[in-house]
Amino acid sequence: MNFDYIYKFHKVTDHSKKALLNRKIWLSTQESLNDPFEGVTKTIYPTDRTDLITKCVNYMTEMLCDEENLEKSHAQNIVLQRYLENPDGFLEIVLEQAKKEHNSAIEHTRNLGIYSTSADIPNDERSHIANMIMWSLYADGFKGFCIKYNAKELYRSLRELNSEDKFSYTKVNYVTQPYEVDLFSLVHKDNIAYLKALQFKHEQWEHECECRILSTSAGLKEISQNSIEAIYFGDKISEQNEIGLIEIMQQSFPNTPIFRVKLDSQSYGIRVGEKI
Incomplete structure (x- = not known):
């Protein structure tokens, strides 16, 4: 993990309290996140017939090399022979196969677990705790709470304590166009082009400074x-929620300091108050 600290803003709910009590975090599926364009990709198709032929031949050549362990020149000769025997039929079959792999990859990303956190604000010496938009949107208008994680320890413990899953992390990039994926890019099973789509969101979400932890399951x-x-x-x-959360922290995270975040009218911002 390349960050020192990451932050998670919460409403006070039965689920958020129970997770904290049991020292657990909830990784959501892509469909349950609040961005309607989550994971959207722009599929790049061949521009003309010549391009289609080239990509179909290369696609099948790579597939034969992977699946039958053939030399590339030998695999290419086999594929070209199949194309020459029935050009239109060959192109139709390969195009359908590429679309099938495309849809399978999209479905795979939908089943991944995603834990959305915020990194500190770039070029801003303040902690992300000062982000009033995040407090307003995700912490119930300052009626909720924010967890500051030791990023490296969080990531280490996830990998160590949940051995049935594989984890990775990524910083989200903010853009104005959807991530592009070539329709024929998935001939190699280890291709992660579709996973990269989870690294991008529209620039209107830029205030989140998001860092994502990904898992093979939610x-x-x-x-x-x-x-x-x-x-x-x-x-x-x-007061009721404050008392309840203090009790949970004393039981499950007894050495963790607790602070109250104050609205500061003088600076028109947020400051961290005294330790509770």
Whole structure:
């Protein structure tokens, strides 16, 4: 993990409290995230028949090399012979195969687990704790809480305590066009072009400074007691929720400091108050 700290903003719900109590985090599926363009890709098709022929021949050649362990020159001769025997039929079959792999790859990304966090704001000496938009959108208008993670420890513990899953992480890039994937790019089974689509969101989401942790499955994942560096309560949190969260932290993360985030009218911003 290339970040020192990452942040997760929460509403106070039964689910968020239970996860904290059990030292777990919830990784969502792509479809349950709030961006309607999540994982959207722009598929690049051949521009003309010559391009289609070239890509279909190369696609089948690579497939034969992978599946039958053939030398490339030998595989290419076999493919060209198949094309010459029935050009239109060959192109139709290969095009359908490429589309099938395309749809399979999209379906695969939909089943991945995604934990969306925020990294510190670039070129800003303040912590991401000062991001009032995140507090407003994801922490119930300052009535929720924010977890500050030790990023390296969180990532280490996820991999160690959830051995049935594989994990990776990525910083989200903010763009104005969807990520492009060539229809014929998935001949190699280890191609991760579609996973890269999860690294991009529209620039209107730029305030999130998002860092994502990805897993081969969604759901609850165990984390270590040392994963949480600090926890911050919004200035408008109810007394009942505050008391309940303090009790949970004392039980599951007893060494983790707790702070209250204050709205500062003088600076028109956010400041961290005294430790609770």
